[in-house]
Amino acid sequence: MRLPGGILREGVLQRDVRFRPVTGALDLELAELSAVDRPLPTQVTAILQVALESLAGEPPSAERVRELCVGDRQWLMRRLGVHLGLAASWLTARCPDCDEPFDVFVDPDALPARSPSAGFPFAEIETSLGARRFRVPNGGDQEALEDLGAASEDEAYVALARRCAVEPLDGHGLSAEDLEAIDEALEAASPEVAQEIGATCPSCGSTSSVSVDPYAFLSTTTAAVLSAVHTLASAYGWSEAEILALPRVRRDLYMEMVSAGGDAS
Numbered sequence: 001m002r003l004p005g006g007i008l009r010e011g012v013l014q015r016d017v018r019f020r021p022v023t024g025a026l027d028l029e030l031a032e033l034s035a036v037d038r039p040l041p042t043q044v045t046a047i048l049q050v051a052l053e054s055l056a057g058e059p060p061s062a063e064r065v066r067e068l069c070v071g072d073r074q075w076l077m078r079r080l081g082v083h084l085g086l087a088a089s090w091l092t093a094r095c096p097d098c099d100e101p102f103d104v105f106v107d108p109d110a111l112p113a114r115s116p117s118a119g120f121p122f123a124e125i126e127t128s129l130g131a132r133r134f135r136v137p138n139g140g141d142q143e144a145l146e147d148l149g150a151a152s153e154d155e156a157y158v159a160l161a162r163r164c165a166v167e168p169l170d171g172h173g174l175s176a177e178d179l180e181a182i183d184e185a186l187e188a189a190s191p192e193v194a195q196e197i198g199a200t201c202p203s204c205g206s207t208s209s210v211s212v213d214p215y216a217f218l219s220t221t222t223a224a225v226l227s228a229v230h231t232l233a234s235a236y237g238w239s240e241a242e243i244l245a246l247p248r249v250r251r252d253l254y255m256e257m258v259s260a261g262g263d264a265s
């Protein structure tokens with residue numbers, strides 16, 4: 001796979017990325033991780049570190065995963081959901097016109113991602129201090145902001161701008177207009193994963209957009225793995241280790257047989 005953005009190494013964007021093959025061991029590691037309660041940016045770093053086999057041609061250390069821009073991390077999390085077979089699903093939305101609920105099929109594999117700008121991962125921005133270069137925010141910035149626990153959104157914007165400034169801002173202050181310009185320019189420079197899909201209401205025919213969470217599969221991972229272990233252990237008397245050692249395809253086939261009412265005992 002190729003990352004929409006990539007990691008800059010010696011002036012070249014490295015975009016190659018590969019997930020580990022799907023096995024019970026990977027499922028279990030991810031299920032255990034997703035059961036831990038911690039801030040989302042830290043969680044995403046931990047999950048990608050476990051799920052990736054290689055990142056930009058190297059082993060996926062936490063440090064390298066933090067270097068990925070936010071758009072790449074969201075893209076990877078969505079691809080991971082597809083890789084694990086957990087992502088395509090139905091969402092229930094409510095029509096803004098007639099207020100009727102309806103189901104929308106979401107195929108995350110088909111959701112578009114906008115390419116980054118030519119200067120990625122940098123953007124030159126006109127500020128009250130003159131033209132300054134900033135790099136787009138990455139996972140490390142997200143984790144640092146989480147740790148900072150900024151009291152307000154403005155405080156978070158200032159902290160982020162300082163972290164992302166290529167030449168240190170030192171004691172120089174940024175105006176509210178600067179912060180707005182920086183925020184807009186960095187967003188435009190970043191690759192972006194679509195977080196909304198168009199849907200047509202079957203009752204009145206009006207079209208609207210439905211939001212799709214790039215991290216949605218996180219909440220289903222643990223439940224799906226544990227439910228498979230429970231169902232197959234009850235039906236066949238296998239141990240947890242035996243069930244997790246099954247290739248995903250065979251585990252799913254057994255799950256289908258059990259739910260089809262086959263009496264295994």
Ligand SMILES: [Zn+2]
Nearest residue numbers: 095098201204
């Ligand atoms: Zn409607």
